Amino acid sequence: MTISSTPNQPPKQTVILEGDDLRLRIEHNAPLPVLRPDEVLVRTMAxxxxxxxxxMxxxxxxxxxxDGCDFSGIILAIGSAVPSLRVSFEIGDRVFGAVHGSNPIRHESGSFAEYIASEAQFTLKIPDSMSFEEAAALGGTxxxxxxxxxxxxxxxxxxxxxxxxxxxxxLVHGGSSSVGTIAMQLLRLVGHVPITTCSPRxxxxxxxxxxxxVFDYHEPECAQKIKAYSRNTLRYVLDPFTDAKSIALCCGAMGRAGGRYACLEMHPEYLLEKRTLKVGFVMGPALLxxxxxxxxxxxxxxxxEMRQFxxxxxxSIQWLLDHGRLRPHPLRVLPGRFDAILQxxxxxxxxxxxxxxxxxxIGNLATIAVASIIWRRLSIQPPVSKDALAHIPEVRFDENDTPERxxxxxxxxxxxxxxxYLRHGIPVQMRNPxxxxxxxxxxxxxxxxxxxYASTHLFSFPLFSEKVFLLNYSDAPQQTDAAAHVVRVQLTKNLGMLANGMYQEAVEGLQANLPDSKGCSPCRIYLFQPSLTSVEWNTVPAxxxxxxVTARVTALALVGPELCRNREWIDISLQTTFAIFNAAFTIRAKYSPGWRWLARWQSDAPRKMRAMRARAVELLTPCDKPLARIADEQLFLTVASMHTTSSSLTSVLYDLLIRPEYxxxxxxxxxxxxxxxxxNWTLQQVAKMKKLDSFMKESQRVHPIGFITAQRATVRSHTFKDGLHLPAGVIFQFPADAVHHDPEIYxxxxxxxxxxxxxxxxxxxxxxxxFASxxxxxxxxGAGSHACPGRFFTALAIKLILVVLLTQYEVKLADSKDGCRPPDTFHDFNMGPSQEAQIMLRKKFDG
Known part of the structure; x- marks a missing residue:
């Protein structure tokens, strides 16, 4: 029995089933599945x-x-018991999941069919940013x-x-498999550290x-290398293959104390009979x-008990999807519908x-288009109402209370x-422009x-970013856990090795971005000498x-020397941030929320963004980094660091130039x-410049890049320990600038x-x-575990560029008659140094 359905469902469908000869074949006259009360009927898209x-x-x-397990599609009918199951589905919802294919108890349950009956509690909604193909590839199995x-x-x-x-x-054996990539994402998301084996390619x-x-599972010493890396303490192994070879490798890598071993295939018991090893065989359909x-x-x-788990x-998976925390394995779409499945x-x-x-x-393009329109029109979340925040006092301007102000x-x-209010512990609300x-x-x-310290599934910065910058409509690169991990762990721990290269890049970057000065010495390291003199002044926008220069220094660390001096890469790096802001402004001005899905096809802004991302992929390919997602991660890191670092550097320089005593x-x-x-710079040597570090931090306090910190959006409603309640969808933040100007603190x-x-x-x-604390x-x-992961890199980059400026150049403001700092610019909660002000430089040289 169904409580709702779409009309005109055909009496027959095309499927792939097992024939009497025990071979898979295409059947064009199979009946539609009979929908049970706790199921939804899905029109299969992929x-x-x-x-x-x-x-099987x-x-x-x-x-x-x-046959078949993984699917994605559109809900056409909903079983009568579904509303009572704490799941919320409507006709037209885009969903994905997995069913038990080749099921001897229920022959109609496979996914290689035009229509699928899927248990509602084991069906997932596809997030905005994911296509049918990507959802199927992510896979419920x-x-x-x-x-x-x-x-x-x-x-x-x-x-x-x-x-x-x-x-x-x-240890995730076979990490380049689709199960492996999902496993590693999940391990990171629940707080653990995956290591893996795969082919070097x-x-x-x-x-x-x-x-x-990552370890090469072809190497005879692979197990010993893993054991050495883990210091003979490895306790957890996930083995998707579970054959004699993989078992030997994984058991050889296990620590001396033994541990737990998850197999995704049946195994001969004698291969896993170590007393210290607790082994379990896992099979997807058992979860039901x-x-x-x-x-x-x-x-x-x-x-x-397993079903309840x-x-x-x-x-939990749905929460991860809603936050964009999971992404599918790289996919390859085969054309040809059911023939392609057999192939x-x-x-x-x-x-x-x-x-x-x-x-x-499997679904045709017209069906996908209609489903997408229905879904996007119905999925727009209304803003939080004033009534929902009536318990929080509101502050407005006394006069001229306009959005522009x-x-x-x-x-x-x-x-x-x-x-x-805030100084006294009372939250407050104000108008959002x-x-x-x-x-x-x-x-x-x-x-x-x-x-x-809250989970991002409760308070989310990515959700805040999507709401403000419309990232799901502009095709902009978005934050990933991999990108944040690269900066927080790998980049930060290698700063010592990068310091000299960053310094040299600052030297060459400044020289390359200034007009040629007659009489200047070739680019080299300049030490302070009393006999240094100067030549022609160059006037440039600071x-x-x-x-x-910051773009070159940053690119050296993120993409290496091949691209850090590539003019096209630098231009893409500098333009990406502005392109994201422009795209959000353009889409918001042109499309109402219910029609923004059209922007991808109609608006120039997303097209330009896609072109920049595509070109980034092409530029990275010669550097042996061909994957589009790697390019997106590089662009995201660029957006997150480039202009904030440049603005902080410019601000510090302005403050230095108007304060000769410092x-x-x-x-x-x-x-x-x-x-x-x-x-020959080391981090210890850089750390000795304590006066510079203090000056930089004071400049950041007085002239911040942003007035607020820890911006988040509530994913679901939450009540704080003292009883304060915030409904789902609220944007909130903390008053960093006001704290920095509190006389009781400073x-x-x-x-x-x-x-x-x-x-x-x-x-x-x-x-x-x-500076970076x-x-x-x-x-x-920022604050806590979500503080800026690149702050140590930013501090190092600013200091090294300033070292070059202060030791190799004479610098002054072009218009410094009144001795004042160029006026800052303001927009919403953001502040920045003047981008119009000019400085004058001339190169010191050994006379």
Whole structure:
């Protein structure tokens, strides 16, 4: 019985089933599945192919059974019991999941069919940013199997909502497989550290999806290398292949104390008989909790406890999807509908597929287009109403309370909010200049601890970014866990090795971006000498010059020397941020929320964004980095760092140039450090420039890039410990700039004191108060576990570029008659140094 359905469903459908000869064949006159009360009827749009699609029907012959597991499609009908199951579906919803193909108990349940009956509690909604093909490739089979493997068999601590506090190292054998890439993502998301094995040609793929370290499983010493890497303490292994070779490798890698071993295939018991090894065999369909009528040890009795776990696991997966935290394996779409499915199965059997997930589109384009329109029109979330925030006081401008004033004069209103409410622990709301987003909330600092350590599935920065910048409509590169991990761990720990290269790039970058000066010496390391003289002055826009140099220094660290001097790459790096802002402005102005899905096809802004991303892929390809996602991650890191670093650098330079009393002392400190290291920079040598570090931090305090910090959107409604309630969809943040100007925290806060933080390091704590540090009173780089992961790189880049400026150039403001800093620019909660102001430089040379 159904409670709702779409009309004109055909009486017959095309499927792939097992014939009487036990071979798979196409059947054009199969009946539609009978919908049970707890199921939804899905019109199949795409299917993904798995090895189990041929293994199941070969191992357990069942003539008449439809084959296939993974699918994506559109809901056409909803069973009568679905509304009572704590799931919410409507006709036209885009969904994906997995069913038990080649099922001897229910022949109609396979996915290689035009229509599928899927259990509602094990059906997932496709997120906005994901296509039908990508959803099918992500696949319910792998997600179901890995839920059981990681949490039931390996018994790993942590959940997506509450990641583990003590990370464990987990070996994922075959990390370049589709199961492997999903497993590594999930391990990262629940707080653990995956290491993996695969062929060297797929190492970049494995790293992209989260592998901390990758080993070549073809090497005879592979197990010993893993054991050495893990210091003989490896306790957890996931083995999708579970044959004699993989078992020998994985057991050889296991630590001396033994551990847990999750197998995704049946195994001969004698191969895994170590007493210290707890082994479990995992099979995807078992998650449903139904009886499995199979042979050879694959059979299962009904298991209510497993089903309850499965329902909880699918809810967690849906939260991950809603936040854009999961992405599919690289996919390859085979043309030809059902014929292509048979072709793809033969490709899997012959092992001719590597590093790709095979996907076949079954639904026609017209159906997909209509479904997309229905879905996008119905999926727009309305803004939070004023009534929902009536318990939070609102602050407005006393006069001229227009949206434009909120974009131009928000700083004064923030100080008013802080003095009247936030300082006293009372949250406040204020108008959002983007009216469609509803009111925004400012929280007092007493809530910061709860927020900064909360799961991103409760308070989300990516969701905030999507709401503000319309990332799902502009085709802009988006944040990934892999990108953040690269910066937080790999880039930061290698800063010492990068320092000299960054310094040299700053030297050459400044020279390359200035007009040729007659009489200048060739580019080289310049040490301070009293006999240095000067030649012609060059007048240039300060921000443009420093942004180009910053782009080169940043590119050296992120993409290497091949591209850091490539003019086209630098231009893409500098333009991406502006393209994202422009795309959001254009789409918001031209399309109402219900019609923004059209922007991808009609608007120039997304087209330009796609062109930039495509060109980035082409430029990265010669550097042995051909994957589009790697290019997107590089562009995301560029967006996250380039202009904030350039703006901070420009701001510090302006402050130095109008304060000669500091400039002289800091220049001497820099010259002493450079003379001592002889141009061979180490992090220890950089750290000795304490006056420069303190001056930079004071500049950041007085002239911040943003007035607020820890911007988040609530994914679901939440009540804080003291009873404050925020409904789902609210944007909130904390008043960083007001805190930095609180006289109870920073005495005489309106006075620029370049050595304020140096004195604090000398009198309070030498390990705190440096430029890259964060605390509840130092919020320039955010707070908690979500503080800017690249802040140490930013600090190093700014210092090294300033070293070059102060030791190799004379610099002054082009218009410095009044001795004032060029006026800052303001927009919404953002502030920046003037991009129009010019500086004059002339090169020092050894006369």
């Amino acid at each position: 299917v993904a192919l798995n090895p189990c699609d041929y293994k 029907h070969e191992r357990f012959p069942s003539p008449g059974a439809i 792998g997600l179901a199997t890995l839920g059981m493997a990681l949490f039931r068999t390996l018994e790993l601590p942590g959940t997506p909502e509450e990641p583990a506090q003590n990370p464990q190292t987990v 797929n190492w970049a793929l494995a790293k992209e999806y989260g592998a901390e370290e 909790g139904h009886r499995l009528e199979l042979d050879y040890g694959y059979e299962r009795e009904a298991d209510l 499965g329902v909880r696991w699918y809810r 793809g199965i033969e490709m899997l059997k012959s092992k001719s597929v590597s590093g790709e997930k095979l996907v076949v589109v 909120y974009t131009q004069d928000s700083r004064s209103l923030l100080f008013k909010c802080y003095d009247k 983007i009216g469609e987003l509803g009111p925004q909330v400012l929280l007092p600092m007493k809530y910061l601890d709860e927020v900064k 921000y443009s010059l420093l942004a180009n 400039c002289a002392e800091i220049t001497q400190e820099v010259q002493d450090a450079l003379a001592e290291c002889g141009g 005495p005489d806060p309106n006075r620029f004191d370049g050595y304020r933080f140096l004195r604090l390091r000398e009198t309070v704590d030498p390990n705190r108060f440096h 964060v605390s509840d009173t130092m919020l320039g780089f």
